[in-house]
Amino acid sequence: xxxxxxxxxxxxxxxxxxxxxxxxxxxxxxxxxxxxxxxxxxxxxxxxxxxxxxxxxxxxxxxxxxxxxxxxxxxxxxxxxxxxxxxxxxxxxxxxxxxxxxxxxxxxxxxxxxxxxxxxxxxxxxxxxxxxxxxxxxxxxxxxxxxxxxxxxxxxxxxxxxxxxxxxxxxxxxxxxxxxxxxxxxxxxxxxxxxxxxxxxxxxxxxxxxxxxxxxxxxxxxxxxxxxxxxxxxxxxxxxxxxxxxxxxxxxxxxxxxxxxxxxxxxxxxxxxxxxxxxxxxxxxxxxxxxxxxxxxxxxxxxxxxxxxxxxxxxxxxxxxxxxxxxxxxxxxxxxxxxxxxxxxxxxxxxxxxxxxxxxxxxxxxxxxxxxxxxxxxxxxxxxxxxxxxxxxxxxxxxxxxxxxxxxxxxxxxxxxxxxxxxxxxxxxxxxxxxxxxxxxxxxxxxxxxxxxxxxxxxxxxxxxxxxxxxxxxxxxxxxxxxxxxxxxxxxxxxxxxxxxxxxxxxxxxxxxxxxxxxxxxxxxxxxxxxxxxxxxxx
Numbered sequence: 001x002x003x004x005x006x007x008x009x010x011x012x013x014x015x016x017x018x019x020x021x022x023x024x025x026x027x028x029x030x031x032x033x034x035x036x037x038x039x040x041x042x043x044x045x046x047x048x049x050x051x052x053x054x055x056x057x058x059x060x061x062x063x064x065x066x067x068x069x070x071x072x073x074x075x076x077x078x079x080x081x082x083x084x085x086x087x088x089x090x091x092x093x094x095x096x097x098x099x100x101x102x103x104x105x106x107x108x109x110x111x112x113x114x115x116x117x118x119x120x121x122x123x124x125x126x127x128x129x130x131x132x133x134x135x136x137x138x139x140x141x142x143x144x145x146x147x148x149x150x151x152x153x154x155x156x157x158x159x160x161x162x163x164x165x166x167x168x169x170x171x172x173x174x175x176x177x178x179x180x181x182x183x184x185x186x187x188x189x190x191x192x193x194x195x196x197x198x199x200x201x202x203x204x205x206x207x208x209x210x211x212x213x214x215x216x217x218x219x220x221x222x223x224x225x226x227x228x229x230x231x232x233x234x235x236x237x238x239x240x241x242x243x244x245x246x247x248x249x250x251x252x253x254x255x256x257x258x259x260x261x262x263x264x265x266x267x268x269x270x271x272x273x274x275x276x277x278x279x280x281x282x283x284x285x286x287x288x289x290x291x292x293x294x295x296x297x298x299x300x301x302x303x304x305x306x307x308x309x310x311x312x313x314x315x316x317x318x319x320x321x322x323x324x325x326x327x328x329x330x331x332x333x334x335x336x337x338x339x340x341x342x343x344x345x346x347x348x349x350x351x352x353x354x355x356x357x358x359x360x361x362x363x364x365x366x367x368x369x370x371x372x373x374x375x376x377x378x379x380x381x382x383x384x385x386x387x388x389x390x391x392x393x394x395x396x397x398x399x400x401x402x403x404x405x406x407x408x409x410x411x412x413x414x415x416x417x418x419x420x421x422x423x424x425x426x427x428x429x430x431x432x433x434x435x436x437x438x439x440x441x442x443x444x445x446x447x448x449x450x451x452x453x454x455x456x457x458x459x460x461x462x463x464x465x466x467x468x469x470x471x472x473x474x475x476x477x478x479x480x481x482x483x484x485x486x487x488x489x490x491x492x493x494x495x496x497x498x499x500x501x502x503x504x505x506x507x508x509x510x511x512x513x514x515x516x517x518x519x520x521x522x523x524x525x526x527x528x529x530x531x532x533x534x535x536x537x538x539x
Contacts, residue, residue, distance in 0.1 A: 131166035251348040259284040273322035375449040378434035386448035405467035408517035411453040425485035464501035494530035
């Protein structure tokens with residue numbers, strides 16, 4: 001209940017407004033027209049922001065594809081892999097691919113330089129260019145080594161290039177690109193939300209001003225002349241009222257207290273697919289499913305009795321079109337009292353496209369996350385993701401003085417499989433082996449495709465004896481497994497395993513453990529393949 005002071009203030013404010021608009025009614029018309037103009041500008045602004053965001057997303061997607069291509073050229077089957085294979089095997093076959101690989105890398109790096117939007121991106125791209133350029137400058141020496149049949153040790157000493165910095169730079173580029181994308185998306189979304197808020201607010205203000213105009217006109221009329229004047233003013237108001245409704249970019253529906261539709265704008269018919277006579281006088285449930293409407297109707301009535309200006313703003317609901325299809329909408333409901341009767345004004349904004357866009361963005365982000373952390377062929381962790389998780393396991397083992405074991409596994413005579421059956425068959429073998437590892441390992445074990453036909457498995461809290469049993473079990477499982485390489489052909493393969501088990505307080509770093517495992521793996525290969533060699537570190 002209002003106090004006498006509150007009633008006096010309201011009456012004084014109303015009197016001042018009446019005096020202002022009675023002396024110059026054009027002011028009210030200008031305010032309404034200004035509100036309509038603001039609403040139109042808001043709509044155009046949203047479309048412009050969405051266009052800008054689409055351009056930025058296309059740039060981000062193009063850069064991300066180029067980063068993926070560089071990852072591929074840095075990994076199995078790429079430039080660096082062919083270069084190192086030539087060094088190790090003194091073979092002309094991978095050597096033939098280097099020129100085409102390098103040309104593709106150069107084109108990708110040039111495109112990325114042109115797309116770079118920050119000095120940090122350009123610096124990282126130059127760092128990658130320098131590494132590949134250093135490889136390219138070593139190519140004549142490598143060609144001489146192949147012709148003269150140098151030893152792998154001599155060739156490696158003369159052409160060795162450190163590519164760790166380039167791979168780290170590539171990882172950093174992906175993070176920078178993701179960071180720029182997230183910042184751009186958040187900024188654009190915030191701008192769109194703000195514009196839509198002011199758009200909704202302007203529509204509500206416009207409707208309230210129109211009702212205020214009607215009240216002023218009714219108070220100005222006198223007796224018989226008042227009736228005639230009211231007829232003209234009501235007609236003028238109806239035209240303005242309908243024009244206001246039809247000028248809105250969102251659907252606007254007016255119902256009585258029981259939910260019977262009394263009025264709506266043209267956008268409502270376009271949005272829901274009805275003709276005017278099909279919608280007038282129907283219950284609101286024809287547009288808002290009965291469950292959604294009944295769930296909130298009691299709250300509407302209670303809030304309206306408390307004289308709330310806006311019952312809720314921006315509530316997301318499901319609406320139903322004439323053809324039975326559902327759309328996602330955002331609805332704002334305002335209660336009005338007309339001649340003592342309660343009305344509800346609902347402004348309905350179709351957000352179906354926005355919801356689809358959010359779903360698409362979510363799928364893209366999930367795909368990007370998988371591409372950044374998983375090996376593209378086997379689905380196992382890639383090196384980057386493996387090192388991130390392995391460092392956490394290593395820190396925990398060091399803090400709790402728990403054992404830690406690293407296995408490096410290499411497919412025996414894998415080149416012969418590729419040469420005999422083709423690279424597609426070799427890829428099938430890699431996929432089948434990855435599935436076998438996932439089946440045999442524990443949930444907490446980390447499995448990684450380290451490169452080519454090499455894999456890493458990190459065993460957490462596993463003593464040396466248990467690790468050795470596990471390694472032999474893996475080796476035997478591979479030995480008896482039949483790998484499907486397509487067209488009904490199955491082959492059997494073997495693996496050699498290098499095991500490093502740490503049962504001491506001072507745990508070597510991840511890089512050191514991998515280096516030790518590589519050396520032990522070499523022993524297993526030298527001793528005849530298809531076996532496990534171990535190196536146990538004690539206090």
